[in-house]
Amino acid sequence: MKVFSTKIRPTYMVLFAIILSTLIISCSEENYNDSEFVAGETFTESNIRLFSIDTLAVNTSTIKFDSIPTSESTRILVGRYNDTVFGNVKASSNMQFLPSSYTIDTSAEYDSIVLVLGYDNYYYNDTLQRNTLHIKRISENLKPKNDDYFYNTSSISYDETELSSLEYYPRPLSGDSITIKLLDDLGTELFTQLQDKSIVNTDEFSDYFKGLGILSDETDDGSIIGFSKSSEKTYMRMYFRTATSDESIQEYIDIQINTLTSPIPFFNSITAENSIEPLQTLTNSTINLASSASNSQSYIQSGVGVAMRIQFPSITSLYDIPGNGTILDGILKITPTPQSYDNHLKLRDTLAVYVVDQNNALSGLLSTTSYAILNRDNEEFNDIYYEIPIATYLEELQLKTRDIDDALILLPLNYNSTVDRFIMNANGNGENQTILELTYAIYDED
Secondary structure (H helix, E strand, O other), rough: OOOOOOOOOOOHHHHHHOOOOHHHHOOOOOOOOOOOOOOOOHHHHEEEEEEEEEEOEEEEEEEEEEOEEEOOOOOEHHHHEEOOOOOOEEEEEEEEEEOOOOOOOOOOOEEEEEEEOOOOOEEEOOOOOOOOEEEEEEEEOOOOOOOOOOOOOOOOOOOEEEEEEEEOOOOOOOOOOEEOOOOHHHHHHHHHHHOOOOOHHHHHHHHHHEEEEEEOOOOOOOOOEEEEEEOOOEEEEEEEEEEEEOOEEEEEEEEEEOOOOOOOOOEEEEEEEEEOHHHOOOOOOOOEEEHOOOOOOOEOOOOOOEEEEEEEOOHHHHHHOOOOOEEEOOOOEEEOOOOOOOOOOOOOOEEEEEEOOOOOOOOOOOOOOOEEEEEEEHHHHHHHEEEEOOOHHHHHHHOOOOOOOOOOEEOOOOOOOOOOOEEEEOOOHHHOOOOOEEEEEEEOOO
8 A cells, every 4th residue: 555645734844843853853845655665554544744854863982892702713814004093903813733644654754844824815904015924833722711712812822933934925816825834843743743653633633733823023014814714725734755666756744724623723813002092992892982082983893893883862752753653764874984994994895783782792683684785876976885774773762672772883794804994984073974864754643
């Protein structure tokens, strides 16, 4: 059934403006003759008024989680770069390995050992700058201390002697992998243990060789690179030769990332130090840094858990409008701050929308269909913004079927496997401020 709006009477508009003056709600007559929606009999037999409301209060702020679990990150992250807002951003990775075989012929002779890191196509910041990798041997058991997860803030100890280092120019899109020769001392040690059958199973190997740490250099200012966790792309390879009556044959054993043990003995350490002063106030996850105290901006940084927080404190005031009402549509528009992004610090096409409670405890995705989608229709005029459909969420807040103290936060979906950062214009920031656009229907107001 089609339901069309009737014209809005001037006297009603005066009453409407007086009632909602505290909300600074702007109303305009709209032509909805081409629109249709499903409504109940009570609704359709009433006088219908449809209003466009675009100045309802939106509270924006920034939060930072105490830590985020990175044990189950989908990739290895290593690198470092300096950011004028978020500070010195760096990532390192730690992992345990297991050999594909525990058998080496007694006549074989050790040759060499290398670490192969396969690109997985992810990168962030400037790949034209040189990066440095330092490979270290882990000196303690790679097991979480308190629960089943390692976090971005977790740490581990290493042997003092490096196994190798490599300066390289990343080629995450055009390259396949990089190969790093490791110290022969490590290779001969592992070779001997396997050949002599001193190590014959998973537990013995992981107890003897606790794993590798892959670290960036403290002087790097380039990019953070993603490497694959797949056993086909990233592995240690130990070469040896076996003599036959006619020739010496080169063979090898691959020593792959351990994905069999639970919890998974792997994590990325991701930190951001010396950020701008407002971000330094986020010392625990319950603190909300109001946009008014941070240059009318809100911030997002995956990997370290910085998120934009959004609340709608006045949504229940829609009840002040005479008559029964319902939210037909609700779109939140959030504009990235101009000059805060470029070809190195990229905007992603999609951000996930999560729900948190009043203490910023994460309760899950808003829905499996509601995402912040980057609208680039007018990109040539520098008019781009993220838009989020939130009509159902707002209706639940208005009807109080959802906790009014809940809030939405924005983060990339794979926030534990990336270091993407975003700076958003928040409320009170002029033309490009965060705006909530509502279509609100009123009926039975006479």
